[in-house]
Amino acid sequence: MENTTPKLGIIESDPWLEPYSAAIEGRHQHALDKELELTGGKGTLSDFATGYLYFGLHRTRRGWVFREWAPNAKEIYLIGDFNDWKEHGDYRMYRVKNSPGVWEVELQSSAIRHGDLYKLKIRWKGGEGERIPAWANRVVQDEQTKIFSAQVWEPEHPYQFRKKVFRAKTDPLMIYECHIGMAQEEEKVGTYNEFREKILPRVAEAGYNCIQIMAIQEHPYYGSFGYHVSSFFAPSSRFGTPDELKELIDTAHRMGIAVIMDIVHSHAVKNEVEGLGNFAGDPNQYFYPGSRREHPAWDSLCFDYGKNEVVHFLLSNCKYWMDEFRFDGFRFDGVTSMLYYSHGLGEAFCNYGDYFNGNQDDNAICYLTLANKLIHQVNSKAITIAEEVSGMPGLAAPIQDGGYGFDYRMAMNIPDYWIKTIKEKIDEDWKPSSMFWEVTNRRKDEKTISYAESHDQALVGDKTIIFRLIDADMYWHFQKGDENYTVHRGIALHKMIRLLTASTINGGYLNFMGNEFGHPEWIDFPREGNGWSHKYARRQWGLFDNKNLCYHYLGDFDSAMVHLIESVKNIQDTPVIEVWHNDGDQVLAYRRKNLIFVFNFNPTKSFTDYGFLVPVGAYDVVLNTDATVFGGNGLADDSVRHFTNFDPLYKRDKKEWLKLYLPARSAVVLKKVKE
Known part of the structure; x- marks a missing residue:
């Protein structure tokens, strides 16, 4: 009997996927089944993903309650400023009945105060250790000892958002990617307040309608660029307080600027005291067992997306940032690494068979699908972007069509193309037909975020487009009137490359902070090798502001270009x-x-x-x-x-x-x- 079941939308729109329809339909059904399992059919994913309201430290009518999931633990105590960091009977936690692995302690109001530092003292079979709670929403580092601790954050007058309702403008989406700490001119770590006061006005004037903030989730090592996360629910305290981050986001919204964050759910830092690496004596509580536990290239740990408690943790993390801080969405980092057992390492991805050959982690695919569904339940206008290099079909297609539900995917081929062209071809061999094909080469049913260069190209060991074009002459011939041929060529091509990239978008455009005006220095975070210097972990805005130098030419052009593209309503859909x-x-x-x-x-x-x-x-x-x-x-x-x-x-x-x-x-x- 002929199968009359309707085909999923991504198969209808791309007949080449027909041979893999069973795999596509299987993944789609897996997500539907998992959603039913998690919700029990009695609510939505948004109702399910509220772990941050239950776990961690919370005020109650009678005082405080603290809960933690630690199935391998034998004893747990809250220790901190409030009990001289000693195990005390009043702060001992007990297992919650009918909640496997969950521990709880109720405390009087006077037992804990705002600002107190604390940790967990956990004992397990064969060992013990201090741990920062997995659901901690505030983590700070002691300047002298460099030790991290959780901190009670219950201010008497918490920040109240002034902009009650905000909807991101995505017609088109013009993203300014930024890093709070290195956004300042001074040789130091910048703050949320400084960014709000000094940088947001620049972003608004330049015409961008969205900022994508890196390194928000707490990370022990500043030089990790925020990609080795330890505390997933804590905004990095090195930039300021949670309330100051809220004020930054609120101010951006009042200026008409959406705020999305770089969210890292693809892996976690190995640290055990600060992170989740060996939370209660179980190295696999949050992470895959065996050889799949460690990421072979990133020196980090891989989440077990097949474990419901881990899915609950990560989904709750998505909702937390939207609910508590009013982020407008996320750019998911390292999606390729999540999709494949091989993490995409050494894979060529030459044909469709490479996406359906048994190398795919269906648990991770299921999680990403549920995450996108949840995020859009919380905010139907939310923005989700996948940083994904393999070209997995359906990644940015609607879930009901058999896709994974991202709104956009990064067009990672474009910056690779520009760098390859600049490095390997003489000017006479730059072919417009090749350029045009590259910037418009995308699936018709998926929107992309185009960009000419990535933040990775600004890091030590690589070069930005302007450095590839001009190199050392930026230091000697960027004074107006002193430009040489190399500088003139570099300035001209920098503008043309960005215009061709930005004007052909089918979704949005992204620029990394400072690249728009050709920032001359690479990014090198403080480390032992440079004497812990902040000299190269900042942005030299004074170069752009100095009208005697050529940098403002590039920045002024970028602003004119962005304003022009935004002046055509929904240009990305034309x-x-x-x-x-x-x-x-x-x-x-x-x-x-x-x-x-x-x-x-x-x-x-x-x-x-x-x-x-x-x-x-x-x-x-x-x-x-x-x-x-x-x-x-x-x-x-x-x-x-x-x-x-x-x-x-x-x-x-x-x-x-x-x-x-x-x-x-x-x-x-x-x-x-x-x-």
């Missing part, structure tokens, strides 16, 4: 229609809605009266990389209105010739004049 490319001339033209983008990548040849067939009408120049205000040569008169020229051959198509002067190594954007 087709990118190629008008022309000629690899010999190195010229490319395409249009979106009422804008026409024209690029001449030729390093030596300028073209006069270069013609393109476009819709009939008049066109004004609205952006030109060669304008003098952006450090260009100003060879074209941008005040001239351009009219199309009639050609009887194309009368039926309602197209005429638009003829332009195209200076070498420049790009121009024209807007059709309303009739």
Whole structure:
């Protein structure tokens, strides 16, 4: 009998997935079954993911209650400032009836005070140790001893959000990726307050409508860039208090800026006292057993996504940041590592079979699907982005269509392409057809976040686009009037690369803090090898502000570009229609809605009266990389209105010739004049 069951949407839209329909349907059903198992069919995932309201330390009408999940423990005590860090009978925890592995202690109001430091003293068969609670929402480090402790955070007057309702603007989504600690000019760790006062206004002025904050979850080693997390529910105290983070987010919302965070659920730091590595004498309480426990490349531990208690912990973590701090969503780090037993290491991913060959962790796929469903239950307008390099089909497709539910996936091919081009090809070999294909190469049913360069390229050992283009000449020839050929070339190509990347988005665009104005230094966090210096763990905004230097040309252009793209409502949903490319001339033209983008990548040849067939009408120049205000040569008169020229051959198509002067190594954007 013929199977009449409707195909899932991602199979309908991509027939090449048909041979793998059983695997796709199996993964989809796995998530539905797990959701039913977790909720018991009596509520939603949002109702289920409330562990942060139960576990950890909470005020009650009668005083305090503290709970922890520690199935391997034999004895647990709260120790801290309140009992001289000694085991005391009043602070002893007891197992909760009918709740396997859960421990609890109730305390009087006077037993604990706001600001007290505390830990758990846990005994297990064959050992004992001090631990920071897994659900701690505030963790601090002693400046002298460098020891981390949990801290009671119950201020008498907690922060009250002034912006009651906020909905992120995603038409299009223009993301400014940032790091609180290194956002300051001073050689130190920046704070939430300093970021709110000094950096948010810059972001708003530049036109970005979303910030993506790195390194929020507490991490013992500052130089990990926030990717070795120890306390998943604690905002990093090195930047300030939880209330100061709330005020930052509230202020951003009042400025119309959405706030998403880099969330790390792909792995955890190995630390045992500060982290979850051996929480109650069980190294596998939160993590996979055996050879799957440790990540072979990251020196970290891999969560056991098949364990319901771990799924509860991670789902609750997602909801906590949205509920408590009002984050608008997440960029999930290391998704490729989660999807595959091999963590994607050494995999080529050449054909669809590589995504359905038994190397996939169905537990992790199930978790990510449930996480996306939960997040959008909490906030239907939430933003979720997957940092994923393998190209797994369906990652950013709707769950009901058989996808995993992310709103966007990172277009990780684009920065790789630009760096490879700059490193390996002479200017004469830059082919517009190749560029255009790369920036538009994506699945039609999935939205992406395009970006020209990643934060990884700014780290020691690698180079940003501007450094690849100009290198040491940035130190000697970036004074206005002293630019040499290398600097002029670098400035021109930096603008063109960003314009081509940003103007072809089908979802959103991302820029890492400082890259927009060509920040000259690499990022090197304080470490023993550099004498624990903060010299390279900061952003030198003064370079952009100094109008005698060339940096502001790049920053000013970036702002003009962002504002232009945002001026076209839902530009990301409009087709990118190629008008022309000629690899010999190195010229490319395409249009979106009422804008026409024209690029001449030729390093030596300028073209006069270069013609393109476009819709009939008049066109004004609205952006030109060669304008003098952006450090260009100003060879074209941008005040001239351009009219199309009639050609009887194309009368039926309602197209005429638009003829332009195209200076070498420049790009121009024209807007059709309303009739």
